[in-house]
Amino acid sequence: MTTTRYADEVVCRPRSGNLYDVLELILDRGMVIDVFVRVSLVGIEILKIDARIVVASVDTYLRFAEACNRLDLEADTRSTTVPEMFGGAAARSLGKRKVKKSAETLGGTLRKAVTGGEDEEEEEETRPRRRTTARTSPRRRSKE
Amino acid sequence: MTGRGIYIYGFVRAAHRLPADSVGVGAPACVPRILRQGSVAAVVSGAPADLRARRRDLLAHQNLLLGLSDAGPLLPMRFGTVASDEDAVRRELAVREAGLLETLDRLAGMIEANLKAMPSGDGLARLVREDARIRRLRDDARRRPGYEADIRLGEAVARALSQRAAGQARRVLAELTPHAVATCPGADVPGCVMNVSFLVGREGYSSFVSVVNRFADRCGDLVDLRLTGPLPCYSFVAPEAHMARVDG
Known part of the structure; x- marks a missing residue:
């Protein structure tokens, strides 16, 4: 029942290996019993910042501005998207899927941050995302 | 080891x-x-x-x-x-x-469903058409192109898209709350305008999903929704989650 696939919908299956959307639930929710210790989660705070889209960034503003300037409101009465934003949505129907994909990209960032890149078994899955990871991470770090 | x-x-x-x-x-x-x-x-x-x-x-x-x-x-x-x-x-x-x-x-018999709402980049044309201030900033940026003008325009766009998304997020929350046994606000997540977990009966989960999907179909150019579930009830094990129970 848990593995039901909702293709083309906004639903994300928890078993799909995409940690991005549940990370704060696994780390910050769940039962706590004070007599038990919790392992040191060194690096988690950085990881949480690093793994997420920073909307309020100069980079985003410039992309929005560029998309705005390219808009031809007369020619296009339907919808124009912001390229590259959240991974670049191309059409409304595709938009949601693209957003998911960008979250997976961040999942990749997260994976890298969490593991220090030592999880070879998922290397293949991660490869296409590396470009985005490389592009966004240093900028974000430099802001800290 | x-x-x-x-x-x-x-x-x-x-x-x-x-x-x-x-x-x-x-x-x-x-x-x-x-x-x-x-x-x-x-x-x-x-x-x-x-x-x-x-x-x-x-x-x-x-x-x-x-x-x-x-x-x-x-x-x-x-x-x-x-x-x-x-x-x-x-x-x-x-x-x-x-x-x-x-x-x-x-x-x-309960599961947790987590809903995150983010600004949608799809409604840009609509925003520019509908928002006079952004149209003005866009005209400025076209007349006198430059970094400052682009930043002003882009910042206004980002803020307006966030506000639109937040408005829709409040609406979807109101639509979903009657379908849930309890709700629990999640941590602030950068990039999200809303992060809420719902406690939902297993039996009712597919209709809960349908409500989210119908909303996304209607308002997808104003807000992007990501629903994750069914999850273990991470957010509802604490006593305060019990207090958040919705009656009726």
Whole structure:
């Protein structure tokens, strides 16, 4: 029942290996019993910042501005998207899927941050995302 | 490599069975087992000596909990909880038996669904058409192109898209709340205008999903929604989650 696939919908299956959307639930929710210790989660705070889209960034503003300037409101009465934003949505129907994909990209960032890149078994899955990871991470770090 | 200590995944009723081929945290993976005490039990394994929040460990924690919650109510522990030894776990089980049972009963047949709402980049043309201030900034940026003008325009666009998304997020929350037994606001997540978890009956989950999908179809150019579920009831194990119960 848990593995039901909702293709083309906004639903994300928890078993799909995409940690991005549940990370704060696994780390910050769940039962706590004070007599038990919790392992040191060194690096988690950085990881949480690093793994997420920073909307309020100069980079985003410039992309929005560029998309705005390219808009031809007369020619296009339907919808124009912001390229590259959240991974670049191309059409409304595709938009949601693209957003998911960008979250997976961040999942990749997260994976890298969490593991220090030592999880070879998922290397293949991660490869296409590396470009985005490389592009966004240093900028974000430099802001800290 | 197993270090000292017992890793705790969650609490279940004593009759709960482990799913076949359950895998725990660590590499090589620790083998989970059930530690029973009276009418409750803890799902535990050895604790890896170098346990950190690695992707595979987070997934192992999450996947074991998902498997367990298919077979009956479960109280998920926060990731990374380690007890000194089995006796310490049994002692806590004994002391907390009544409370644990009560919470297990409350969560029986329930799942958690987490909804995150983000600004949608799809509604840009609509925003520029509808928002006079942004149109003006856009005209400025076209007349006198430059970095400053672009930043002003882009910042106004980002803020307006966020506001639109937040408005839609409040609407979808209002639509969904009657379909949930309880709601629990999640942590602030950068990039999200809303992050809420819902406690939903397993039986009602598919209609809950339909409500979200219908909303997304209607308002997808104003807000992007991501629903994750069914999840273990991470956000509803605490007593305050009980207080957030929605009546009627």
